Amino acid sequence: MIFKKFKQDAKGFIFEGITLLSALIIIAILVVMLVVIVKGGKSMFTWEFLSTFPTEGMTKGGIFPAIFGTALLVIIMSIAAVPFGTITAIYLTEYAKENSFIARSIRFAVRTLAVIPSIIYGLFGLGFFIKFVGTGMDSIFTGGQLKWGQPNILWASLTMALLTLPVVIVSVEEALKTIPRDLREASLALGATKWQTIRKVVLPGSYSGIMTGTILAVSRGAGEVAPILFTGAAYYLATLPHSLSDQFMVLGYHIYIMSTQSANVDQTLPIQFGTTLVLLLLTFSLNFTAIILRYRIRKKRIA
Amino acid sequence: MDNFKKIKDLFKNKKPNPADKIDITRKRFRWSDFIAEKIIKSVAFLSITIIILIFIFVFRESFPIFNFAKKEKPKTEQVSNTQEQYGVETTAPEKQEQYGVEETTAPEKQEQYGVQTTEDTTKGESFTPQEVTESGSTTDNNKSALKTLPTKVWQPVSDNPRYGLLPLLIGTIKITLISLLFAGPLAILAALYTSVFAPKRLKELIKPTIEMLAGVPSVVIGFFALMVMATFLQNLFGYDVRLNSFVGGIAMGLAAIPIIYTITEDALTAVPKTYYEASLALGASKWQTAFFVILPAATPGIFAAILLGIGRVFGETMIALMATGNAAMMGLNPFESVRTLAATIGAEMAEVVFGDTHYNVLFLIGSMLFIFTFAINAIAEFWVKGKLMKKIQGK
Amino acid sequence: MKNLKIHTENMYLYYGSKMALNNVSIEIPENKVTALIGPSGCGKSTFLRSLNRMNDLIDSVKIEGNIFIDDINIYDKNIDVVNLRKKVGMVFQKSNPFAKSIFENVAYGPRINGINNNNELTEIVEKSLQNAAIWDEVKDRLHDSALGLSGGQQQRLCIARTLAVNPEVILMDEPASALDPISTSKIEELIVQLKENYTIVIVTHNMQQAARISDDTAFFYLGELIEFGKTKKIFTNPDKKQTEDYITGRFG
Ligand SMILES: Nc1ncnc2c1ncn2[C@@H]1O[C@H](COP(=O)(O)OP(=O)(O)OP(=O)(O)O)[C@@H](O)[C@H]1O
Ligand SMILES: [Mg+2]
Numbered sequence: 001m002i003f004k005k006f007k008q009d010a011k012g013f014i015f016e017g018i019t020l021l022s023a024l025i026i027i028a029i030l031v032v033m034l035v036v037i038v039k040g041g042k043s044m045f046t047w048e049f050l051s052t053f054p055t056e057g058m059t060k061g062g063i064f065p066a067i068f069g070t071a072l073l074v075i076i077m078s079i080a081a082v083p084f085g086t087i088t089a090i091y092l093t094e095y096a097k098e099n100s101f102i103a104r105s106i107r108f109a110v111r112t113l114a115v116i117p118s119i120i121y122g123l124f125g126l127g128f129f130i131k132f133v134g135t136g137m138d139s140i141f142t143g144g145q146l147k148w149g150q151p152n153i154l155w156a157s158l159t160m161a162l163l164t165l166p167v168v169i170v171s172v173e174e175a176l177k178t179i180p181r182d183l184r185e186a187s188l189a190l191g192a193t194k195w196q197t198i199r200k201v202v203l204p205g206s207y208s209g210i211m212t213g214t215i216l217a218v219s220r221g222a223g224e225v226a227p228i229l230f231t232g233a234a235y236y237l238a239t240l241p242h243s244l245s246d247q248f249m250v251l252g253y254h255i256y257i258m259s260t261q262s263a264n265v266d267q268t269l270p271i272q273f274g275t276t277l278v279l280l281l282l283t284f285s286l287n288f289t290a291i292i293l294r295y296r297i298r299k300k301r302i303a
Numbered sequence: 304m305d306n307f308k309k310i311k312d313l314f315k316n317k318k319p320n321p322a323d324k325i326d327i328t329r330k331r332f333r334w335s336d337f338i339a340e341k342i343i344k345s346v347a348f349l350s351i352t353i354i355i356l357i358f359i360f361v362f363r364e365s366f367p368i369f370n371f372a373k374k375e376k377p378k379t380e381q382v383s384n385t386q387e388q389y390g391v392e393t394t395a396p397e398k399q400e401q402y403g404v405e406e407t408t409a410p411e412k413q414e415q416y417g418v419q420t421t422e423d424t425t426k427g428e429s430f431t432p433q434e435v436t437e438s439g440s441t442t443d444n445n446k447s448a449l450k451t452l453p454t455k456v457w458q459p460v461s462d463n464p465r466y467g468l469l470p471l472l473i474g475t476i477k478i479t480l481i482s483l484l485f486a487g488p489l490a491i492l493a494a495l496y497t498s499v500f501a502p503k504r505l506k507e508l509i510k511p512t513i514e515m516l517a518g519v520p521s522v523v524i525g526f527f528a529l530m531v532m533a534t535f536l537q538n539l540f541g542y543d544v545r546l547n548s549f550v551g552g553i554a555m556g557l558a559a560i561p562i563i564y565t566i567t568e569d570a571l572t573a574v575p576k577t578y579y580e581a582s583l584a585l586g587a588s589k590w591q592t593a594f595f596v597i598l599p600a601a602t603p604g605i606f607a608a609i610l611l612g613i614g615r616v617f618g619e620t621m622i623a624l625m626a627t628g629n630a631a632m633m634g635l636n637p638f639e640s641v642r643t644l645a646a647t648i649g650a651e652m653a654e655v656v657f658g659d660t661h662y663n664v665l666f667l668i669g670s671m672l673f674i675f676t677f678a679i680n681a682i683a684e685f686w687v688k689g690k691l692m693k694k695i696q697g698k
Numbered sequence: 699m700k701n702l703k704i705h706t707e708n709m710y711l712y713y714g715s716k717m718a719l720n721n722v723s724i725e726i727p728e729n730k731v732t733a734l735i736g737p738s739g740c741g742k743s744t745f746l747r748s749l750n751r752m753n754d755l756i757d758s759v760k761i762e763g764n765i766f767i768d769d770i771n772i773y774d775k776n777i778d779v780v781n782l783r784k785k786v787g788m789v790f791q792k793s794n795p796f797a798k799s800i801f802e803n804v805a806y807g808p809r810i811n812g813i814n815n816n817n818e819l820t821e822i823v824e825k826s827l828q829n830a831a832i833w834d835e836v837k838d839r840l841h842d843s844a845l846g847l848s849g850g851q852q853q854r855l856c857i858a859r860t861l862a863v864n865p866e867v868i869l870m871d872e873p874a875s876a877l878d879p880i881s882t883s884k885i886e887e888l889i890v891q892l893k894e895n896y897t898i899v900i901v902t903h904n905m906q907q908a909a910r911i912s913d914d915t916a917f918f919y920l921g922e923l924i925e926f927g928k929t930k931k932i933f934t935n936p937d938k939k940q941t942e943d944y945i946t947g948r949f950g
Contacts (some may be wrong), residue, residue, distance in 0.1 A: 019496035091347035109350035117618020127360040182794035191784030223520025226620040287518040
């Protein structure tokens with residue numbers, strides 16, 4: 001009897017141990033990855049590295065244009081994605097009937113957008129923005145001269161905006177759902193119209209949700225490379241982009257290029273690690289902020 | 304502003320004049336509400352519109368390959384002499400007749416890269432592909448290109464281009480299998496730990512940590528795989544080619560883990576508490592309950608998790624570009640280099656001539672990826688969810 | 699009955715296929731307090747919410763029959779629902795002030811009515827707060843968050859907020875159910891004062907409260923209006939056995 005119990009316990013111990021071990025392996029890989037990148041990149045993590053241009057055929061110098069390009073990319077992307085994402089979320093929570101066909105279709109579309117591979121967005125950016133819209137604009141505005149019908153930061157940012165749209169929609173929708181029904185009813189019962197209610201009661205209550213969505217989108221957009229491979233990212237540029245029709249350098253693409261396409265990969269290893277560290281710090285700090293914001297929103301809902 | 308006047312009146316002489324009762328019999332037209340509603344409703348359709356547009360435009364660019372009728376030759380005469388060295392300033396004048404010169408500054412490099420890591424010579428030849436052959440109409444090109452699709456050789460850049468998709472397909476499937484074998488069990492077991500076994504405080508620590516992995520950009524995972532994991536695994540297993548489908552698969556597994564983990568965790572948590580209690584009451588131990596009651600009850604959800612994990616790996620580009628060796632080979636050996644469908648688009652799109660057959664074939668590959676992930680998502684969404692609901696509510 | 703404010707004719711209400719109001723016909727007089735009583739789930743809130751078409755917000759609701767306010771059928775298709783809700787204000791069971799200052803809570807209604815002049819707003823806010831008997835308690839902290847008030851104060855603030863729009867009818871759904879006795883008696887006093895200028899319909903579970911403040915009482919049971927009449931009569935000599943059982947507490 002005792003023996004049987006012991007056997008049971010031992011089995012339980014082993015099975016539970018396997019599950020715990022799995023969790024630990026995942027975490028260990030993550031930790032190793034972080035440690036390796038931090039170790040490899042921390043010597044490069046200086047103000048000079050962050051603030052200067054690459055020199056000597058990109059074997060020396062900093063990554064300022066890539067940081068600048070990344071920032072510009074996510075800004076333009078947010079300008080496009082955040083309003084549209086927020087409005088879609090407002091539609092889903094405030095206007096759509098909960099289980100109507102339209103609402104379900106839109107939700108399905110949003111989830112589909114979230115799983116379409118990022119390279120497909122790149123293809124779409126090329127086929128739609130550059131070849132269709134851009135070439136069309138050229139034939140209208142520049143008389144066929146090539147200006148918009150080629151990769152640039154505008155098309156790259158818009159492509160990225162499509163990719164991050166579902167991120168914004170989901171976050172904002174979650175935040176809008178935390179606004180109590182009571183408050184909407186109170187406003188409507190005072191004779192406010194639906195739009196007045198949304199503008200004065202619903203939206204002010206969901207700013208933190210919109211912030212979370214924006215931050216998550218920015219974090220995602222800053223790290224993605226595939227969508228901009230052929231919609232605007234450049235290998236090397238001696239000047240910063242100064243118009244929307246310019247190409248730009250970007251951190252993720254820089255890592256890819258430096259680690260696979262350059263002739264002397266070994267010589268530039270520190271730069272590669274440094275760039276990776278910068279990108280990782282950027283996305284992690286953004287994600288971390290979003291997690292905290294989201295946690296606070298959820299707490300509000302429970303309260 | 305009838306009401307406006309009335310409010311003021313009220314507070315002047317207390318009792319409202321019955322004559323200005325609020326009129327409700329006329330429906331008032333409110334511009335701001337009308338416009339807001341119209342805008343919001345039309346924007347809401349954006350997501351659906353985008354899906355449709357992606358569908359149309361990705362297919363549109365691949366369509367010419369099925370078109371045998373006479374058509375104009377692609378306009379671009381030559382895209383030519385792109386500079387090998389980086390660091391050379393991109394020059395504005397060139398822009399005018401060439402598409403995509405800037406980002407194609409290193410096509411040769413890319414090929415070299417393929418050469419460096421593998422001995423596969425099919426792509427090694429230096430090439431001058433952009434000069435569109437004067438002879439031979441595009442129609443013929445399309446016809447012959449279409450014929451080569453189901454063959455074993457992917458050799459788009461040569462005098463006699465071959466667009467055999469089989470090696471790419473095999474490479475993609477191989478990688479997907481490897482990454483699933485790696486990520487699936489790890490993620491599912493870890494989810495089981497956090498949802499059933501873990502004390503609450505530990506759960507609140509482990510869950511967000513694993514989900515942090517989702518925030519690591521795939522280019523960073525690719526870089527880590529390329530620089531660290533590849534060497535480590537090679538030393539461990541002692542195979543010849545440093546970058547291969549095994550390394551790539553593991554690296555992509557890292558990208559798939561948070562997806563599989565999160566969805567599985569949700570599914571496990573959704574299993575009603577009564578299952579758990581009933582099983583314990585029948586004398587089953589905790590681990591028996593976890594493995595034989597809760598896990599089976601959540602099967603549809605876990606299935607959805609794996610499906611979406613597959614979708615993620617199937618379309619992953621950057622990790623594939625960086626960690627798989629990028630050689631289009633047919634073998635089934637996991638320690639050979641491979642080239643995936645997505646990586647092929649990523650590597651070659653920047654160097655093709657817009658509108659030529661190679662370009663169309665790349666879009667065709669894109670269409671395939673799109674349909675595949677769309678289908679996977681639809682299955683996960685409708686079929687699996689329906690089953691899950693039935694299973695949990697039906698009992 | 700003189701000066702009818704609200705009356706309904708053979709009104710039915712369904713949530714999906716579930717009937718919640720069954721053939722309700724009632725006549726509610728102007729400038730009186732009418733109490734709705736009945737066991738939980740009998741449809742009091744449902745009835746109240748159909749008087750300012752708050753039920754429109756619930757997709758599954760279907761209504762048959764007629765509801766008139768000032769002899770106008772409020773479910774007529776030409777009715778302006780926004781104005782209807784200005785005319786028929788509502789105070790909810792759970793106080794629900796906005797996450798704004800006390801001042802802004804009360805000024806919300808006037809503002810959406812297009813009043814933006816500060817002097818006017820100040821005047822309306824002050825009057826409304828006075829009429830809701832909360833002015834003395836909040837006059838020194840008008841610009842503090844309304845969420846810092848006590849439950850009873852919050853509820854009176856919500857009443858003030860409703861008064862600031864100057865409705866003709868005020869619907870109250872158990873306005874004092876979550877409050878302590880002192881706050882409750884303050885609100886009761888307030889209701890009695892308010893009926894001079896407003897028609898008040900109030901849902902309550904508190905028999906004494908209904909007896910104290912209302913002129914008329916309606917007893918609902920399982921979606922039906924069982925009995926309606928002068929409060930005094932309902933409480934001393936009801937016609938129906940069910941009413942008597944409920945009032946005397948002999949009810950299941
Ligand atoms: N949104 C809804 N959807 C479906 N059924 C509802 C909904 N709201 C109320 N009901 C149902 O309608 C019936 C009447 O509900 P109502 O809230 O009007 O009761 P009540 O008399 O106000 O009860 P209480 O005294 O508990 O507030 C109840 O059976 C309730 O379950
Ligand atoms: Mg009620």
